[in-house]
Amino acid sequence: MNTQDTIISYAKKTIAEEAAAIAYLEQLVDEEFSKAVETIHHSKGRVIITGIGKSAIIATKIVATMNSTGTPAVFMHAADAIHGDLGNILEDDIVICISKSGNTPEIKVLVPLIKNFKNTLIGITANKESFLGKEADYVLHAFVEKEACPNNLAPTTSTTAQMVVGDALAVCLLHLQGFSSRDFAKYHPGGSLGKKLYLRVSDITSSNEKPEVSPSSDINEVIVEMTEKRLGTTAVTNNGSIIGIITDGDLRRMLTTNTSFEGLTAKDIMSSNPKCINNDAMAVDALEILEENSISQILAEENGxxxxxxxxxxxxxxGIL
Known part of the structure; x- marks a missing residue:
């Protein structure tokens, strides 16, 4: 087997092993998981998520996911917690502690302190019989048989399992809270994702030119309007209502079918019943209509x-397309 084949084989083996471990987690979701979710949902406080080593890194990701989906969360490193950061924990906060073994020295020091504060403690661990597993109010079992690391040492499968359990928590809470795409947009205003969720047709039309001719406008008027407004198209309106559209393509077809343009008006070359969208609609909905109909522009209307x-x-x- 050459080097390339060996690499591909190792990669596939790693993915397959982690996929199998994740699939097994489904069997471990039980009433205790449900009670933990409900406890967080009904809490007046925040979710404090802590861990040590690679589990701490996973904790930061779960915190980010919760914050972006409507569950206020704060990361607290387990080592820093026992050196002053316990002050981050408020009376109504719920603490989630992540540890594969559940028996690390920092966890054994930290857990009793949290219990003394009377905060609810949720453990995410691969070992329910560990110190964390026995002391936590609720245990979310993130069991893995072995790591994908050939030496069964480097946290690989176990950290993936922890992340999946965290995602499951966040998604369950999202559903209970009725968290919508509009809510999501509040926390993701930047980038193409945010724009897909909040950018409206009106945000675009308000900054664009507004080419418009009447049905009786002659061809010269049509060409001038399309040229000056530089959108390659113009609406044809009657008393403000849309009755047609003229595009560059309509002009080209006119050139191939007519030897004389004298007497031609907008009504003669326009396409009737053009695709329209409400000005308050989402811009991504406009994109969907454009793609479905293989067209380059759509007219926006408001109150007809x-x-x-x-x-x-x-x-x-x-950046939507």
């Missing part, structure tokens, strides 16, 4: 009146 245009280039510029 034309208000502007969204071009696919607008969506690309905003």
């Amino acid at each position: 009146k034309y208000v502007g245009i969204v071009h696919i280039h607008d969506l690309m510029r905003e």
